[in-house]
Amino acid sequence: MAVTEHPNGLETRTGGFAQWFDLSRIPAAYWAIGAILLIMPAFAGDFVLFQIFGWAFILGTIALSLTFLGGYGGMVSLAQMSIAGVAAYMTAILGTSGISNISLGWPWWLYLPVAILVAVAFGTIIGALAVRTEGIYTIMITLAIATAFFYFCRQNYVIFNGFSGFNQVLPPQLFGVDWRDPIPFYYLALFWAVAAYLLVLYVSRSPFGLALQGVRDNPRRMAALGFNVNMHRVAAYAFASVIAAVGGILLVWLNSGISPGAISVGPAIDILVIAVVGGLRHPIGPFIGAIIYVLLRTFALDALVSVGLAGERFQLLIGVGFLVIVFWSPDGVLGLWARWRERARNRDPLTGQPREDA
């Protein structure tokens, strides 16, 4: 899964703050997608904005934190959904919710930073535990932590309100806007998704990000060069936790509540599925994966019913699709795309046949 080369050549350049403002270096496709996303509310209905794009941006943001850990750090964590869940629970507990005997009703400028801080602390502890292990052990331990947290939330009624969780957790009415209306929420989710995307892109080219990629590719050499390998890994977990926490806060607003079901093993694995199906090699991957997942999840029911199967079989559909992707394209949809472009490039423009010398 560790891929260092990047097809668009962006990743290899590191210097110069000025290049961030050099808009001509951004490919035309990005401009087009950005423009479409910005004017989306003009032609898309509320359902599409809120339930499809809003949800996909949020899942993509949470999966992005896994992409950062997995793609740049070489660590696959299954606990990212739990970290998002901590932020979501903290938003419900510290802010306002329908469970008035637990929620503290703090103002938004206080509970949001605290929620993110708590989630980051949680994620950092997970990271500190997980970096003691490698490869498959990391997956196992983060999976075990995620499940332990799920059971804990389900059984604890004093803080987490047990099985039913929290409801009526709404975003603050800032600037006179109801942020849970489809259009404002769409822009809110879009803003944070883009912000997280750019942040990951920026960090991956910063000295820290480069050192992290070095640690991924050859930890022993990096240690010999004087880098503290474990500290870099823990810091990567902390950074990924910030992104997951933002996703978690948006998630609790989207669902207007949080319950243990949202952070159980299924959703935790869904995040991995989204990240892997999209592709771990570039931060755009998780968003592609999230769109695919949300579309499947939303429309598989109708599609399955139309071919005579029960609608609940969408899980099977997702599983089979995931298997196909993992079997044939380890880099996800991005890998398929890159391979297709590679093949198109090696084709003779006159005959359309593959070139002999390629």
Place this chain on the structure above:
Amino acid sequence: MRFFERHPYWSFIILILVAIFLWLIFAPWSDGVENILGRKKVFLNALFNGITLGALYFFVASGFTLIFGLMRNVNLAHGSLYLLGGYIGYEVATATEWWLLSFVVAFIVVGAFGVVLQYVVFRRMEGDDLKQTLVTIGISICLADIMLWIWGGDFYQILAPEWLSGPVELPLITAVKSSGDAVYLKYPVVRLFILVAAIVVGALMWIALNRTRIGMLVRAGVDDRDMLSATGVRIQLVFVLVFAVGAGLAGLAGVVGGTFQSLAPGEDTRFLLASLVVVIVGGMGSIPGAALGAVIIGLAEQFGSVYFPTYAVVLTFLIMVLVLAFRPQGLVASRR
């Protein structure tokens, strides 16, 4: 024995703790002790439930650790194999009313499924941990949905046969009546039967791996596969066999779990996680480690749910964290 020479103080403390524990089990409790720990019957039940739950965990985790420890194959579909075995056992047990047969059928069918898995999946991605993980997660998602399709979301329970149903009286005093008669502990026979079976299976596995020719081949194949196949051993055949046994044990565990708990969707992830935690605590790839880890986790779960129900899961988790912090390789490290 070297442990005693190296850590005389620690072994002294451990001996005292064991002595206190034995006293708690065998002696009738005075009122003072009951005030602190509650009724002795509850304590003993938690103890026995914990140990027998440990036996169940051992069945699942030993298969998992066998496959992982010996072949470095990461099978996160192990929980699905457990549930599949349980459902198959249920079908056989209700169709033939022959409980022991359901074990055999579940072992064979799930073992065969494991062989297919090894042939189709693991042989193609030898040494690629992450890919194995992802593929087996995909398989477990599919299997979970297929099983939900076939058996629905209901709870199933496999009924134990006549000769194993009902309780047996153990020579352990739970309380003393005012008349001076002792009340003895009653415990379900089927759970004790399972415990004995787990001990027998564990011992057989240990002997097979450490004292037989085939065990020697397996261990040698893990260390240097190429060298072993160069000496003319059909190493793939050996590995297929190990995989079949490992998967079959998961199927067997399914029948056990279906007998003294129940089968339902979601049990697959529960038992995958139980086996993960057990092997993390006990040490990857070690049969004695799996046994130790299983008993510790089983006891922690039962005592936790009796004495502090809300935080029972946290206790299990805490044990895992402590082990990771001080012995990342697990309590009983494997040979390598």
